[in-house]
Amino acid sequence: MQRNLVAFRFEPDGYDLKGPKLMGRQAAGNGFLRAAVAARGDAPLIGYGPSPQSGEAFAQLVREIDPAASTAWLDAMAFDQFAQIGVCHRPDAALVAEAQLRLRTGPGRYSLTGVTHTLSTRTMMDGMAAYAAAPLEPWDAVVCTSRSAVSVIETVLAEQRDYLAWRFGAQIPPSGPQLPVIPLGVHATDFVIDDEARAAARAGLNIAEGETVALFAGRLAFSDKAHPFAMFAGLEAVAARTGRKITLLLAGKFPARLHEEAFRTGVLAFCPSVRVIFVDGANALAYRQGWRAADLFVSLADSIQETFGLTPLEAMAAGLPVVVSDWDGYRETVRDGIDGFRIRTLAPEAGSGELLAAALESETYNAGRFAWRTAVGTFVDLDQLIDRLTALVEQPELRRRLGASGQARARAEFDWAVVYRQYQALWRELNARRQAVVAEPSTAARLASAPRGYAGRIDPYRLFGHYPTEQITAATRFILRPGADGEAFARRSQHTLFLESFAPPERALLALQRLAAGPATVAQIAAAAGASEHHAILLCGSLGKMGLIAAEAA
Structure with a gap:
């Protein structure tokens, strides 16, 4: 089977021509997707995103283009699969948030690409300026549909680097994504x-x-x-x-x-x-x-x-x-x-x-x-x-x-068939560049020291960890509250008040069974429920919220 080069970030607004307000970017996105379907070989077309509904729309749109085409859908945090594929592509140039998310798995694990459309909006201009300090690497690329687009981005980046140099008193070396020129196409x-x-x-x-x-x-x-x-x-x-x-x-x-x-x-x-x-x-x-x-x-x-x-x-x-x-x-x-x-x-x-x-x-x-x-x-x-x-x-x-x-x-x-081959060549080149560069000792050391997340999206239990009286840890001991059993869990977990929970039934019942035998630490509950300590901490938090277990005084 042909190997997939890329996973496509998919939301219908970027590709579907049936929306109420048809824009050039949707026409371009639809033409691009048709080219991707035609070039897929015997491999399924891979889409990704946070919404299962978008996955269904992706499969439907691909089938409309070619009923014989198959698809696969990945969650937006499928980091291991992204690393196996090599490249994640967006139908726009909004790569900053994608690069920040990638920090959680490491900036050298896969490449990111996107493509320019309108550059004159506040959102897009802010996004271009953010490239200067974003965790975007030379194995990433913002595909520019014209040399004019390259000039706009380079101007914004130069001005932002000058600002950062003034603000922090140090020269900011040019870095970040490639800016290759690949035009839009037509069928x-x-x-x-x-x-x-x-x-x-x-x-x-x-x-x-x-x-x-x-x-x-x-x-x-x-x-x-x-x-x-x-x-x-x-x-x-x-x-x-x-x-x-x-x-x-x-x-x-x-x-x-x-x-x-x-x-x-x-x-x-x-x-x-x-x-x-x-x-x-x-x-x-x-x-x-x-x-x-x-x-x-x-x-x-x-x-x-x-x-x-x-x-x-x-x-x-x-x-x-x-x-x-x-x-x-x-x-x-x-x-x-x-x-x-x-x-x-x-x-x-x-x-x-x-x-x-x-x-x-x-x-x-x-x-x-x-x-x-x-x-x-x-x-x-x-x-x-x-x-x-x-x-x-x-x-x-x-x-x-x-x-x-x-x-x-x-x-x-x-023609899109010609243009899409340029994308394929770019994805291969970025993969090869990333694989070669991350193997260099100096680059490997820099990547290993990268933060494991964006400062604006810190673990809420760490960022707001001083809000509660105590934090649940692996050493926290819990006891079963009176009347807490499997039936009580079933009744409470199915109520609308507990639609959101960290207590999957199988693990929750195992945890309750362990506590029925006597007090236990989170670490002991984790072993009994077949869960990691982090998952067991969350599980105990939800069971405590349901009033089924109680924490012993520290």
Whole structure:
């Protein structure tokens, strides 16, 4: 049987497309999971997490992808199994808590990986800063979907190390996770559009032969994705310049009524000569029809909320020429003049946004308003946009050439099968690195001296150990209280008041039987019940809470 390289941290929100609020990260997570299922060989796909319900959802989603696929589910603290597998992977970049949890078993036992999505939220920025002092090692990795993401994380880490050096008077050496660049992917065959499907889609939308159809697909939000004014104004100018009939398909979902009103009034105000069709992104059939009817794709992202941008890649896979803003991950996906066109963007220089950062820090702004206010100062070169759109509207052969080039690139470099192999290679490399490094005497000594837990999650019986009069130890002697027997235990343990207990019936009955013979220490009860002393201490605590046993005076 093929050996598993990785266990996947699974919560439905990271992978399931059926939720009420579909985001790019869920589309990416679902595509990633499909690739994992396809590459599984004869081994079961392994998921993990704290919730058995999530395990059931994991198995169900995998079966929906491939009914023949098998799964296994591990608890979030299955440290020995994680060590055997080698790598635990999250569908996000929240590795700090995972690394802190790993301290309980040792930071050299397995590797952690995650992947970036939006980097502009307070939570994510705090998480990036925390990498600097977190127990993350060189055999861990935060997969960055673009070099732009790498730059953001490196900037935050450098600033945080400078802060730590100032605070503690010592230089903080660069360390922590690797930052490899692996893009998001597409299942390219999902987007193949033949002439018959295209003709049917255009007929269904009453699009005439001579009309040029531009498509925008994704979240229809002016505040945190792509402000639509430049697209509206650009297409209006092209319609006037060329005299051609132009249709704009806006395919997606509005996150709120404000956005819907803005888009619907915006097209009337800023592109009245362009025919605009709104395609409901919640209707899968209508959404596919919108893609099939298009001649070109437009996405002018201008928000720091965007990090990679999946829809231009989907458009390339569909064979559409793409017109995108020259913005973060877009510039690493779309080759200007080869797969489409990238439009120049401008934003205020560094130092202009200190009040915006302070507003986020003080919670005057939430993440959405922070991204929106930041985007207010950002714009695309409208004249360049008009020129590039004009060329595509007037030159069908140019559209075909750019579309074919983008489609070939999407299949060769961004198909999930290709991208997933990069993940597999990364996991093998991290495993090899960890195994080699932890064998070095200096590293082994450092790891052996690592704390066995995060300071914010200390054993409550130690952290709050001064609260009670006495602590139960292995030497504490207990006696049976009057009327305490198996029947009394059964009645009390099944009552709602004792839903939570450290007294499993088999061990509890053995402990009561031992005490029926006379007083006993916790160590003696442990031997009689077949439990460790720590488990016996907890067991006696629960039996004492039920009023079945009593501790002799110290």
